[in-house]
Amino acid sequence: MPAMIELRAFMGLADTFRERNWDNPKTVAVTGEMTGEEFLAMLDLSPDAVEVFFVNGKAFTPDLAVVTGGDRVALAPQGVPGPYRVLLGFKKMG
Template identity: 65%
Template sequence: MADHARHGEGAGRDAVPASGPDTIELRAFMGLAELFRTRGWPVPLPVRVHPGTTGPELLRQLDIAPEQVEVVFVNGKAVSPDLAVISGGDRVALAPPGVPGPYRVLLGFRKM
């Protein structure tokens, strides 16, 4: 895997924790949490990003298929992956399609 991947810039399967002001804390729910476990990623996963990273860019960096993510939480606010804008210092979480109704309400994305 490319050197940048080992330093959190293209996390893929061999992510090594990054740190610094250009780093986010990334978490995942449900089946995506299982993906983190399978890849041996810590929770939260520190990931280095550039200012204004979009949701699709983050998913490409992590080698996660877009259809695996329905909602991206950026600092607690639920947005569709296509509308997510992420910068260093943000706390980010990914939720897959199929989150049960009551949890959708609690997490704030029932209408998505």
């Protein structure tokens, strides 16, 4: 049975959401557990466009992220400037 994920996008990915007429945050139905890469494929977003997944406030690279219903997920694009990396909590990831 599908469960919902609350999905937010930062910076340039927020522009993609607007271009697709998606809400930000967007509610996404998922069934079971998905890897970050599977989740991006379901959304038709390039893995190269996303540097960081935030799952319930914790930062992961797309290849290490795992999402499931009830999670709060945010996506940050490649190339986030240094000060924002600190504010968002993923300075040491790249």
